Amino acid sequence: MRKPRLIISKCLNSEKCRYNGQIYDDKVISLLRKYVDLETVCPEREIGLEVPRNPIRIEKHDDKYKLIEPSSNMDYTSQMTEFAEEFLNNIEDVDGFVLKSRSPSCGIKDVKIYPKSQKCSISKKGQGVFGAKVVEKYSNIPIEDEGRLKNYNIRDEFLTKIFTINNLKCENSILDFHKKNSLLLKSYNEDIYDELNSIVSKENVDEDDINLYKNKVYEILNNKRDKITKIRLIKDCFRKYEAYLNEEERDYFDDLLKLYEKEKMPFSSIMVALQICAIRFDDKDLSNQTFFNPYPIELISITDSGKGRNL
Numbered sequence: 001m002r003k004p005r006l007i008i009s010k011c012l013n014s015e016k017c018r019y020n021g022q023i024y025d026d027k028v029i030s031l032l033r034k035y036v037d038l039e040t041v042c043p044e045r046e047i048g049l050e051v052p053r054n055p056i057r058i059e060k061h062d063d064k065y066k067l068i069e070p071s072s073n074m075d076y077t078s079q080m081t082e083f084a085e086e087f088l089n090n091i092e093d094v095d096g097f098v099l100k101s102r103s104p105s106c107g108i109k110d111v112k113i114y115p116k117s118q119k120c121s122i123s124k125k126g127q128g129v130f131g132a133k134v135v136e137k138y139s140n141i142p143i144e145d146e147g148r149l150k151n152y153n154i155r156d157e158f159l160t161k162i163f164t165i166n167n168l169k170c171e172n173s174i175l176d177f178h179k180k181n182s183l184l185l186k187s188y189n190e191d192i193y194d195e196l197n198s199i200v201s202k203e204n205v206d207e208d209d210i211n212l213y214k215n216k217v218y219e220i221l222n223n224k225r226d227k228i229t230k231i232r233l234i235k236d237c238f239r240k241y242e243a244y245l246n247e248e249e250r251d252y253f254d255d256l257l258k259l260y261e262k263e264k265m266p267f268s269s270i271m272v273a274l275q276i277c278a279i280r281f282d283d284k285d286l287s288n289q290t291f292f293n294p295y296p297i298e299l300i301s302i303t304d305s306g307k308g309r310n311l
């Protein structure tokens with residue numbers, strides 16, 4: 001069975017390739033190893049830099065960002081840009097990236113920017129040279145850094161997306177994929193979901209339709225899910241069971257939703273309650289929805305602080 005394919009920075013759990021000869025031990029990457037196929041890359045080693053090496057950084061020269069080694073004033077911008085372009089052009093199949101945060105090479109959003117030849121940084125909002133090329137070329141798939149993946153909600157979204165993309169690639173029929181993922185897709189964007197629905201509802205689905213459908217799945221996953229849509233979807237699902245439940249059960253479910261709205265209850269509790277209904281009423285269409293378990297349950301780390309769990 002195919003697993004999601006990720007490209008990650010090599011210094012995350014794989015090799016002591018940082019400038020100071022260190023490696024990062026990251027819990028999320030350790031957890032992920034069993035469930036995804038990982039390819040690693042260290043752009044700084046790839047352009048010939050040694051371990052250990054002098055630190056490099058991003059400097060702003062007029063309106064250009066440069067990758068500079070301050071101790072020698074060496075400019076590695078062109079080498080890194082060329083490597084990034086060649087590497088990214090030769091990737092055959094990838095579902096997401098996890099890059100090292102704050103790195104002047106791999107960083108995607110929180111890299112320190114320095115003025116030319118000065119000691120203090122002026123901002124922490126830049127991108128590394130390699131990271132910027134990844135974001136530019138692969139805007140349609142999930143790209144995160146290991147720092148952001150420590151947050152439950154960000155990780156939940158990342159995992160949901162890479163496993164949904166993997167499901168899309170594994171499933172032989174877009175109709176089967178659509179049936180199992182309908183609630184999940186709807187939770188991202190109902191208008192695009194309607195477009196997907198009309199593609200699979202056609203009498204004769206040809207190769208162009210399949211390609212269009214797949215592209216639209218990538219498009220829908222680029223949207224952000226919001227709480228209001230999730231609550232509405234859950235209410236729609238629950239409505240068909242209401243007539244078979246007693247008042248106490250209905251009130252209990254309403255209370256759960258109110259607690260979720262006030263961020264006093266995680267979304268997973270609502271999902272469990274709804275899933276119990278699906279099992280009780282033998283509703284296979286609902287219980288098979290990936291909305292409930294978009295990725296392996298073992299990847300829900302118990303070490304989370306719980307901060308922001310109520311997405």
Ligand code: SF4
Nearest residue numbers: 010011042100103106
């Ligand atoms: S952050 Fe990127 S370039 Fe730096 S050591 Fe890690 S993999 Fe190599």
